[in-house]
Amino acid sequence: MDNAGNMGNTDSFFAFVGDLLLIRSDPEPSLPVLSDLEGLPFSDRSPGLGSDQRPGNRWASLGSDQKLPRGMRLVSLRDVWGILGENAFCEAGRAFQLMEWSRRNCYCGHCASRMTDIPGETARQCPDCMNTSYPPVSPAIIVAVEKEGQLLLARSSRFPKGRYSILAGFVEPGETLESALEREVMEEVSIRVKDISYFGSQPWPFPHSLMVGFRALWAGGDIAVDGNEIEEAAWFSPGSFPDIPPSISISRRLIDDFLARNGKE
Ligand SMILES: [Zn+2]
Known part of the structure:
Protein backbone atom coordinates (compact mmCIF):
# COMPACT_ATOMS: atom_id res chain seq x y z
CA MET A 1 0.00 0.00 0.00
CA ASP A 2 1.31 3.44 -0.83
CA ASN A 3 1.21 5.62 2.24
CA ALA A 4 3.26 8.47 0.91
CA GLY A 5 1.71 11.79 1.79
CA ASN A 6 -0.49 10.52 4.61
CA MET A 7 1.10 12.94 7.04
CA GLY A 8 -1.64 15.12 8.42
CA ASN A 9 -4.10 12.86 6.68
CA THR A 10 -7.31 12.28 8.59
CA ASP A 11 -6.69 8.54 8.29
CA SER A 12 -3.46 8.75 10.27
CA PHE A 13 -3.49 6.56 13.33
CA PHE A 14 -1.42 7.03 16.47
CA ALA A 15 -0.41 3.91 18.38
CA PHE A 16 1.81 4.26 21.43
CA VAL A 17 3.92 1.91 23.49
CA GLY A 18 4.33 3.88 26.69
CA ASP A 19 5.23 7.35 25.40
CA LEU A 20 6.78 6.08 22.16
CA LEU A 21 4.93 6.37 18.85
CA LEU A 22 4.70 3.60 16.28
CA ILE A 23 5.58 4.78 12.77
CA ARG A 24 6.14 3.09 9.43
CA SER A 25 9.82 3.04 8.50
CA ASP A 26 9.52 1.11 5.24
CA PRO A 27 9.75 2.17 2.45
CA GLU A 28 10.14 5.57 4.09
CA PRO A 29 9.02 7.10 7.40
CA SER A 30 5.29 7.89 7.56
CA LEU A 31 2.36 7.76 9.95
CA PRO A 32 0.45 4.47 9.84
CA VAL A 33 -3.24 4.11 9.05
CA LEU A 34 -5.49 1.77 11.00
CA SER A 35 -5.26 -1.03 8.43
CA ASP A 36 -1.48 -1.17 9.04
CA LEU A 37 -2.22 -2.12 12.63
CA GLU A 38 -4.96 -4.68 12.14
CA GLY A 39 -4.86 -7.55 14.56
CA LEU A 40 -2.70 -5.78 17.14
CA PRO A 41 -3.99 -6.24 20.70
CA PHE A 42 -4.64 -2.63 21.75
CA SER A 43 -4.88 -2.32 25.52
CA ASP A 44 -6.74 0.97 25.24
CA ARG A 45 -8.11 2.97 22.32
CA SER A 46 -9.90 6.19 21.49
CA PRO A 47 -13.70 6.13 21.58
CA GLY A 48 -15.54 6.27 18.26
CA LEU A 49 -12.55 4.78 16.50
CA GLY A 50 -12.90 5.08 12.74
CA SER A 51 -15.62 7.72 12.83
CA ASP A 52 -13.76 10.70 14.24
CA GLN A 53 -11.94 12.43 11.42
CA ARG A 54 -9.91 15.00 13.31
CA PRO A 55 -6.19 14.24 13.07
CA GLY A 56 -4.82 13.21 16.43
CA ASN A 57 -8.16 11.92 17.72
CA ARG A 58 -7.42 8.36 16.73
CA TRP A 59 -5.07 6.72 19.19
CA ALA A 60 -4.42 3.41 20.87
CA SER A 61 -1.89 1.96 23.24
CA LEU A 62 -0.03 -1.32 23.01
CA GLY A 63 1.66 -3.40 25.68
CA SER A 64 5.42 -3.05 25.88
CA ASP A 65 5.86 -6.79 25.24
CA GLN A 66 4.04 -6.52 21.89
CA LYS A 67 6.02 -7.59 18.82
CA LEU A 68 6.00 -4.72 16.33
CA PRO A 69 4.60 -5.22 12.82
CA ARG A 70 7.19 -5.55 10.06
CA GLY A 71 8.47 -2.29 8.64
CA MET A 72 7.55 -0.32 11.76
CA ARG A 73 9.49 1.17 14.61
CA LEU A 74 9.03 3.22 17.76
CA VAL A 75 10.16 6.84 18.04
CA SER A 76 9.93 9.47 20.79
CA LEU A 77 7.44 12.31 20.36
CA ARG A 78 10.32 14.79 20.14
CA ASP A 79 11.84 12.82 17.27
CA VAL A 80 8.56 12.92 15.31
CA TRP A 81 9.28 16.54 14.36
CA GLY A 82 12.63 15.75 12.75
CA ILE A 83 11.36 12.60 11.04
CA LEU A 84 7.86 13.61 9.88
CA GLY A 85 7.63 17.38 10.32
CA GLU A 86 5.79 19.90 12.49
CA ASN A 87 2.21 18.89 11.55
CA ALA A 88 2.81 15.28 12.43
CA PHE A 89 4.46 16.40 15.69
CA CYS A 90 1.38 18.46 16.64
CA GLU A 91 -1.05 15.69 15.71
CA ALA A 92 0.95 13.02 17.53
CA GLY A 93 1.13 15.37 20.52
CA ARG A 94 -2.65 15.80 20.44
CA ALA A 95 -3.17 12.02 20.26
CA PHE A 96 -0.78 11.46 23.17
CA GLN A 97 -2.45 14.12 25.32
CA LEU A 98 -5.94 12.80 24.60
CA MET A 99 -4.79 9.30 25.49
CA GLU A 100 -3.23 10.43 28.77
CA TRP A 101 -6.28 12.52 29.69
CA SER A 102 -8.60 9.64 28.84
CA ARG A 103 -6.68 7.28 31.10
CA ARG A 104 -6.59 9.70 34.00
CA ASN A 105 -10.27 10.58 33.84
CA GLU A 121 -17.21 16.95 22.26
CA THR A 122 -13.73 16.27 23.53
CA ALA A 123 -15.03 15.96 27.06
CA ARG A 124 -16.19 13.53 29.71
CA GLN A 125 -18.98 13.95 32.20
CA CYS A 126 -20.01 12.32 35.44
CA PRO A 127 -23.60 11.02 35.14
CA ASP A 128 -24.21 11.52 38.89
CA CYS A 129 -22.84 15.00 39.70
CA MET A 130 -22.40 16.35 36.12
CA ASN A 131 -18.75 17.20 36.80
CA THR A 132 -17.17 17.68 33.37
CA SER A 133 -13.55 17.07 32.39
CA TYR A 134 -11.72 18.50 29.38
CA PRO A 135 -8.17 17.66 28.28
CA PRO A 136 -5.89 20.10 30.13
CA VAL A 137 -3.71 22.63 28.32
CA SER A 138 -1.24 24.48 30.53
CA PRO A 139 -0.01 27.78 29.09
CA ALA A 140 3.60 28.70 29.70
CA ILE A 141 5.33 31.88 28.61
CA ILE A 142 8.73 31.91 26.97
CA VAL A 143 10.53 35.20 26.44
CA ALA A 144 13.55 36.58 24.60
CA VAL A 145 14.72 39.58 26.65
CA GLU A 146 17.06 41.97 24.84
CA LYS A 147 19.35 44.75 26.09
CA GLU A 148 21.34 46.90 23.71
CA GLY A 149 21.87 44.21 21.08
CA GLN A 150 22.44 41.44 23.61
CA LEU A 151 20.17 38.55 24.52
CA LEU A 152 19.49 37.22 28.01
CA LEU A 153 20.34 33.51 28.15
CA ALA A 154 20.13 31.38 31.25
CA ARG A 155 21.14 27.92 32.39
CA SER A 156 18.66 25.72 34.19
CA SER A 157 19.90 22.83 36.29
CA ARG A 158 17.58 20.63 34.19
CA PHE A 159 19.43 21.43 30.94
CA PRO A 160 22.13 19.28 29.36
CA LYS A 161 25.64 20.36 30.41
CA GLY A 162 26.66 23.67 28.81
CA ARG A 163 23.19 24.43 27.37
CA TYR A 164 21.64 27.90 27.71
CA SER A 165 18.23 29.15 26.66
CA ILE A 166 15.77 31.97 27.13
CA LEU A 167 13.50 32.13 30.19
CA ALA A 168 10.20 30.28 30.46
CA GLY A 169 7.61 29.54 33.12
CA PHE A 170 4.05 28.44 33.70
CA VAL A 171 1.18 30.89 33.87
CA GLU A 172 -0.54 30.83 37.27
CA PRO A 173 -4.25 31.27 38.03
CA GLY A 174 -5.34 34.90 37.87
CA GLU A 175 -2.44 36.04 35.70
CA THR A 176 -2.38 37.53 32.23
CA LEU A 177 0.35 36.21 29.95
CA GLU A 178 2.16 39.53 30.36
CA SER A 179 2.02 39.53 34.16
CA ALA A 180 3.19 35.91 34.25
CA LEU A 181 6.12 36.93 32.05
CA GLU A 182 7.04 39.89 34.27
CA ARG A 183 6.82 37.72 37.41
CA GLU A 184 8.91 34.88 35.95
CA VAL A 185 11.67 37.20 34.75
CA MET A 186 11.76 38.99 38.11
CA GLU A 187 11.76 35.72 40.09
CA GLU A 188 14.42 34.03 38.02
CA VAL A 189 16.90 36.82 37.24
CA SER A 190 15.66 39.92 39.16
CA ILE A 191 15.23 42.27 36.21
CA ARG A 192 12.30 44.32 34.95
CA VAL A 193 11.13 44.23 31.34
CA LYS A 194 9.11 46.50 29.01
CA ASP A 195 7.71 46.55 25.47
CA ILE A 196 6.42 42.97 25.62
CA SER A 197 5.31 41.80 22.18
CA TYR A 198 3.79 38.52 21.02
CA PHE A 199 5.96 36.29 18.85
CA GLY A 200 4.14 32.97 18.34
CA SER A 201 3.11 29.78 20.07
CA GLN A 202 3.80 26.08 20.03
CA PRO A 203 1.99 23.09 21.53
CA TRP A 204 4.43 21.17 23.68
CA PRO A 205 3.00 17.81 24.73
CA PHE A 206 5.37 17.18 27.67
CA PRO A 207 2.92 16.63 29.22
CA HIS A 208 0.36 19.21 28.03
CA SER A 209 1.84 22.69 27.66
CA LEU A 210 1.19 25.47 25.23
CA MET A 211 4.32 27.60 24.92
CA VAL A 212 3.46 31.24 24.22
CA GLY A 213 6.49 33.15 22.95
CA PHE A 214 7.26 36.85 23.46
CA ARG A 215 9.99 39.38 22.88
CA ALA A 216 10.72 41.99 25.54
CA LEU A 217 13.27 44.68 26.33
CA TRP A 218 15.25 45.11 29.52
CA ALA A 219 13.79 47.95 31.61
CA GLY A 220 15.97 47.92 34.72
CA GLY A 221 17.88 45.91 37.30
CA ASP A 222 21.02 43.78 37.34
CA ILE A 223 20.92 40.06 36.70
CA ALA A 224 20.78 38.06 39.93
CA VAL A 225 19.81 34.42 39.48
CA ASP A 226 17.45 32.70 41.86
CA GLY A 227 19.99 29.87 42.35
CA ASN A 228 17.12 27.44 42.32
CA GLU A 229 15.58 27.03 38.87
CA ILE A 230 18.33 29.11 37.25
CA GLU A 231 22.02 28.41 37.91
CA GLU A 232 23.51 31.09 35.71
CA ALA A 233 22.34 33.88 33.41
CA ALA A 234 24.03 36.60 31.38
CA TRP A 235 23.71 38.94 28.39
CA PHE A 236 25.18 37.42 25.23
CA SER A 237 26.20 39.19 22.01
CA PRO A 238 25.75 37.50 18.63
CA GLY A 239 29.00 35.69 17.92
CA SER A 240 29.63 34.77 21.55
CA PHE A 241 26.68 32.44 22.05
CA PRO A 242 26.90 29.29 24.18
CA ASP A 243 25.20 25.98 23.27
CA ILE A 244 21.50 26.70 22.54
CA PRO A 245 18.41 24.47 22.08
CA PRO A 246 17.78 22.47 18.88
CA SER A 247 15.76 23.94 16.08
CA ILE A 248 12.39 22.29 16.76
CA SER A 249 11.61 24.43 19.78
CA ILE A 250 10.02 27.88 19.90
CA SER A 251 12.89 28.91 22.20
CA ARG A 252 15.27 28.32 19.30
CA ARG A 253 12.99 30.22 16.91
CA LEU A 254 13.02 33.21 19.26
CA ILE A 255 16.81 33.03 19.55
CA ASP A 256 17.18 32.74 15.76
CA ASP A 257 14.86 35.75 15.37
CA PHE A 258 17.13 37.77 17.67
CA LEU A 259 20.23 36.69 15.74
CA ALA A 260 18.62 37.52 12.39
CA ARG A 261 17.76 41.02 13.61
CA ASN A 262 21.21 41.53 15.14
CA GLY A 263 23.42 40.59 12.27
CA LYS A 264 23.89 36.84 12.65
CA GLU A 265 21.97 34.04 10.96
ZN1 LIG B 1 -19.29 12.93 39.94
Whole structure:
Protein backbone atom coordinates (compact mmCIF):
# COMPACT_ATOMS: atom_id res chain seq x y z
CA MET A 1 0.00 0.00 0.00
CA ASP A 2 1.31 3.44 -0.83
CA ASN A 3 1.21 5.62 2.24
CA ALA A 4 3.26 8.47 0.91
CA GLY A 5 1.71 11.79 1.79
CA ASN A 6 -0.49 10.52 4.61
CA MET A 7 1.10 12.94 7.04
CA GLY A 8 -1.64 15.12 8.42
CA ASN A 9 -4.10 12.86 6.68
CA THR A 10 -7.31 12.28 8.59
CA ASP A 11 -6.69 8.54 8.29
CA SER A 12 -3.46 8.75 10.27
CA PHE A 13 -3.49 6.56 13.33
CA PHE A 14 -1.42 7.03 16.47
CA ALA A 15 -0.41 3.91 18.38
CA PHE A 16 1.81 4.26 21.43
CA VAL A 17 3.92 1.91 23.49
CA GLY A 18 4.33 3.88 26.69
CA ASP A 19 5.23 7.35 25.40
CA LEU A 20 6.78 6.08 22.16
CA LEU A 21 4.93 6.37 18.85
CA LEU A 22 4.70 3.60 16.28
CA ILE A 23 5.58 4.78 12.77
CA ARG A 24 6.14 3.09 9.43
CA SER A 25 9.82 3.04 8.50
CA ASP A 26 9.52 1.11 5.24
CA PRO A 27 9.75 2.17 2.45
CA GLU A 28 10.14 5.57 4.09
CA PRO A 29 9.02 7.10 7.40
CA SER A 30 5.29 7.89 7.56
CA LEU A 31 2.36 7.76 9.95
CA PRO A 32 0.45 4.47 9.84
CA VAL A 33 -3.24 4.11 9.05
CA LEU A 34 -5.49 1.77 11.00
CA SER A 35 -5.26 -1.03 8.43
CA ASP A 36 -1.48 -1.17 9.04
CA LEU A 37 -2.22 -2.12 12.63
CA GLU A 38 -4.96 -4.68 12.14
CA GLY A 39 -4.86 -7.55 14.56
CA LEU A 40 -2.70 -5.78 17.14
CA PRO A 41 -3.99 -6.24 20.70
CA PHE A 42 -4.64 -2.63 21.75
CA SER A 43 -4.88 -2.32 25.52
CA ASP A 44 -6.74 0.97 25.24
CA ARG A 45 -8.11 2.97 22.32
CA SER A 46 -9.90 6.19 21.49
CA PRO A 47 -13.70 6.13 21.58
CA GLY A 48 -15.54 6.27 18.26
CA LEU A 49 -12.55 4.78 16.50
CA GLY A 50 -12.90 5.08 12.74
CA SER A 51 -15.62 7.72 12.83
CA ASP A 52 -13.76 10.70 14.24
CA GLN A 53 -11.94 12.43 11.42
CA ARG A 54 -9.91 15.00 13.31
CA PRO A 55 -6.19 14.24 13.07
CA GLY A 56 -4.82 13.21 16.43
CA ASN A 57 -8.16 11.92 17.72
CA ARG A 58 -7.42 8.36 16.73
CA TRP A 59 -5.07 6.72 19.19
CA ALA A 60 -4.42 3.41 20.87
CA SER A 61 -1.89 1.96 23.24
CA LEU A 62 -0.03 -1.32 23.01
CA GLY A 63 1.66 -3.40 25.68
CA SER A 64 5.42 -3.05 25.88
CA ASP A 65 5.86 -6.79 25.24
CA GLN A 66 4.04 -6.52 21.89
CA LYS A 67 6.02 -7.59 18.82
CA LEU A 68 6.00 -4.72 16.33
CA PRO A 69 4.60 -5.22 12.82
CA ARG A 70 7.19 -5.55 10.06
CA GLY A 71 8.47 -2.29 8.64
CA MET A 72 7.55 -0.32 11.76
CA ARG A 73 9.49 1.17 14.61
CA LEU A 74 9.03 3.22 17.76
CA VAL A 75 10.16 6.84 18.04
CA SER A 76 9.93 9.47 20.79
CA LEU A 77 7.44 12.31 20.36
CA ARG A 78 10.32 14.79 20.14
CA ASP A 79 11.84 12.82 17.27
CA VAL A 80 8.56 12.92 15.31
CA TRP A 81 9.28 16.54 14.36
CA GLY A 82 12.63 15.75 12.75
CA ILE A 83 11.36 12.60 11.04
CA LEU A 84 7.86 13.61 9.88
CA GLY A 85 7.63 17.38 10.32
CA GLU A 86 5.79 19.90 12.49
CA ASN A 87 2.21 18.89 11.55
CA ALA A 88 2.81 15.28 12.43
CA PHE A 89 4.46 16.40 15.69
CA CYS A 90 1.38 18.46 16.64
CA GLU A 91 -1.05 15.69 15.71
CA ALA A 92 0.95 13.02 17.53
CA GLY A 93 1.13 15.37 20.52
CA ARG A 94 -2.65 15.80 20.44
CA ALA A 95 -3.17 12.02 20.26
CA PHE A 96 -0.78 11.46 23.17
CA GLN A 97 -2.45 14.12 25.32
CA LEU A 98 -5.94 12.80 24.60
CA MET A 99 -4.79 9.30 25.49
CA GLU A 100 -3.23 10.43 28.77
CA TRP A 101 -6.28 12.52 29.69
CA SER A 102 -8.60 9.64 28.84
CA ARG A 103 -6.68 7.28 31.10
CA ARG A 104 -6.59 9.70 34.00
CA ASN A 105 -10.27 10.58 33.84
CA CYS A 106 -12.04 7.23 33.97
CA TYR A 107 -13.65 8.23 37.27
CA CYS A 108 -15.12 11.47 38.54
CA GLY A 109 -12.66 13.43 40.67
CA HIS A 110 -15.55 14.72 42.78
CA CYS A 111 -17.76 11.68 43.48
CA ALA A 112 -15.78 8.76 41.96
CA SER A 113 -18.55 7.59 39.61
CA ARG A 114 -17.50 6.31 36.20
CA MET A 115 -17.22 9.16 33.65
CA THR A 116 -18.82 8.89 30.22
CA ASP A 117 -17.84 10.52 26.92
CA ILE A 118 -19.94 13.48 25.79
CA PRO A 119 -20.94 12.80 22.15
CA GLY A 120 -19.55 15.36 19.71
CA GLU A 121 -17.21 16.95 22.26
CA THR A 122 -13.73 16.27 23.53
CA ALA A 123 -15.03 15.96 27.06
CA ARG A 124 -16.19 13.53 29.71
CA GLN A 125 -18.98 13.95 32.20
CA CYS A 126 -20.01 12.32 35.44
CA PRO A 127 -23.60 11.02 35.14
CA ASP A 128 -24.21 11.52 38.89
CA CYS A 129 -22.84 15.00 39.70
CA MET A 130 -22.40 16.35 36.12
CA ASN A 131 -18.75 17.20 36.80
CA THR A 132 -17.17 17.68 33.37
CA SER A 133 -13.55 17.07 32.39
CA TYR A 134 -11.72 18.50 29.38
CA PRO A 135 -8.17 17.66 28.28
CA PRO A 136 -5.89 20.10 30.13
CA VAL A 137 -3.71 22.63 28.32
CA SER A 138 -1.24 24.48 30.53
CA PRO A 139 -0.01 27.78 29.09
CA ALA A 140 3.60 28.70 29.70
CA ILE A 141 5.33 31.88 28.61
CA ILE A 142 8.73 31.91 26.97
CA VAL A 143 10.53 35.20 26.44
CA ALA A 144 13.55 36.58 24.60
CA VAL A 145 14.72 39.58 26.65
CA GLU A 146 17.06 41.97 24.84
CA LYS A 147 19.35 44.75 26.09
CA GLU A 148 21.34 46.90 23.71
CA GLY A 149 21.87 44.21 21.08
CA GLN A 150 22.44 41.44 23.61
CA LEU A 151 20.17 38.55 24.52
CA LEU A 152 19.49 37.22 28.01
CA LEU A 153 20.34 33.51 28.15
CA ALA A 154 20.13 31.38 31.25
CA ARG A 155 21.14 27.92 32.39
CA SER A 156 18.66 25.72 34.19
CA SER A 157 19.90 22.83 36.29
CA ARG A 158 17.58 20.63 34.19
CA PHE A 159 19.43 21.43 30.94
CA PRO A 160 22.13 19.28 29.36
CA LYS A 161 25.64 20.36 30.41
CA GLY A 162 26.66 23.67 28.81
CA ARG A 163 23.19 24.43 27.37
CA TYR A 164 21.64 27.90 27.71
CA SER A 165 18.23 29.15 26.66
CA ILE A 166 15.77 31.97 27.13
CA LEU A 167 13.50 32.13 30.19
CA ALA A 168 10.20 30.28 30.46
CA GLY A 169 7.61 29.54 33.12
CA PHE A 170 4.05 28.44 33.70
CA VAL A 171 1.18 30.89 33.87
CA GLU A 172 -0.54 30.83 37.27
CA PRO A 173 -4.25 31.27 38.03
CA GLY A 174 -5.34 34.90 37.87
CA GLU A 175 -2.44 36.04 35.70
CA THR A 176 -2.38 37.53 32.23
CA LEU A 177 0.35 36.21 29.95
CA GLU A 178 2.16 39.53 30.36
CA SER A 179 2.02 39.53 34.16
CA ALA A 180 3.19 35.91 34.25
CA LEU A 181 6.12 36.93 32.05
CA GLU A 182 7.04 39.89 34.27
CA ARG A 183 6.82 37.72 37.41
CA GLU A 184 8.91 34.88 35.95
CA VAL A 185 11.67 37.20 34.75
CA MET A 186 11.76 38.99 38.11
CA GLU A 187 11.76 35.72 40.09
CA GLU A 188 14.42 34.03 38.02
CA VAL A 189 16.90 36.82 37.24
CA SER A 190 15.66 39.92 39.16
CA ILE A 191 15.23 42.27 36.21
CA ARG A 192 12.30 44.32 34.95
CA VAL A 193 11.13 44.23 31.34
CA LYS A 194 9.11 46.50 29.01
CA ASP A 195 7.71 46.55 25.47
CA ILE A 196 6.42 42.97 25.62
CA SER A 197 5.31 41.80 22.18
CA TYR A 198 3.79 38.52 21.02
CA PHE A 199 5.96 36.29 18.85
CA GLY A 200 4.14 32.97 18.34
CA SER A 201 3.11 29.78 20.07
CA GLN A 202 3.80 26.08 20.03
CA PRO A 203 1.99 23.09 21.53
CA TRP A 204 4.43 21.17 23.68
CA PRO A 205 3.00 17.81 24.73
CA PHE A 206 5.37 17.18 27.67
CA PRO A 207 2.92 16.63 29.22
CA HIS A 208 0.36 19.21 28.03
CA SER A 209 1.84 22.69 27.66
CA LEU A 210 1.19 25.47 25.23
CA MET A 211 4.32 27.60 24.92
CA VAL A 212 3.46 31.24 24.22
CA GLY A 213 6.49 33.15 22.95
CA PHE A 214 7.26 36.85 23.46
CA ARG A 215 9.99 39.38 22.88
CA ALA A 216 10.72 41.99 25.54
CA LEU A 217 13.27 44.68 26.33
CA TRP A 218 15.25 45.11 29.52
CA ALA A 219 13.79 47.95 31.61
CA GLY A 220 15.97 47.92 34.72
CA GLY A 221 17.88 45.91 37.30
CA ASP A 222 21.02 43.78 37.34
CA ILE A 223 20.92 40.06 36.70
CA ALA A 224 20.78 38.06 39.93
CA VAL A 225 19.81 34.42 39.48
CA ASP A 226 17.45 32.70 41.86
CA GLY A 227 19.99 29.87 42.35
CA ASN A 228 17.12 27.44 42.32
CA GLU A 229 15.58 27.03 38.87
CA ILE A 230 18.33 29.11 37.25
CA GLU A 231 22.02 28.41 37.91
CA GLU A 232 23.51 31.09 35.71
CA ALA A 233 22.34 33.88 33.41
CA ALA A 234 24.03 36.60 31.38
CA TRP A 235 23.71 38.94 28.39
CA PHE A 236 25.18 37.42 25.23
CA SER A 237 26.20 39.19 22.01
CA PRO A 238 25.75 37.50 18.63
CA GLY A 239 29.00 35.69 17.92
CA SER A 240 29.63 34.77 21.55
CA PHE A 241 26.68 32.44 22.05
CA PRO A 242 26.90 29.29 24.18
CA ASP A 243 25.20 25.98 23.27
CA ILE A 244 21.50 26.70 22.54
CA PRO A 245 18.41 24.47 22.08
CA PRO A 246 17.78 22.47 18.88
CA SER A 247 15.76 23.94 16.08
CA ILE A 248 12.39 22.29 16.76
CA SER A 249 11.61 24.43 19.78
CA ILE A 250 10.02 27.88 19.90
CA SER A 251 12.89 28.91 22.20
CA ARG A 252 15.27 28.32 19.30
CA ARG A 253 12.99 30.22 16.91
CA LEU A 254 13.02 33.21 19.26
CA ILE A 255 16.81 33.03 19.55
CA ASP A 256 17.18 32.74 15.76
CA ASP A 257 14.86 35.75 15.37
CA PHE A 258 17.13 37.77 17.67
CA LEU A 259 20.23 36.69 15.74
CA ALA A 260 18.62 37.52 12.39
CA ARG A 261 17.76 41.02 13.61
CA ASN A 262 21.21 41.53 15.14
CA GLY A 263 23.42 40.59 12.27
CA LYS A 264 23.89 36.84 12.65
CA GLU A 265 21.97 34.04 10.96
ZN1 LIG B 1 -19.29 12.93 39.94
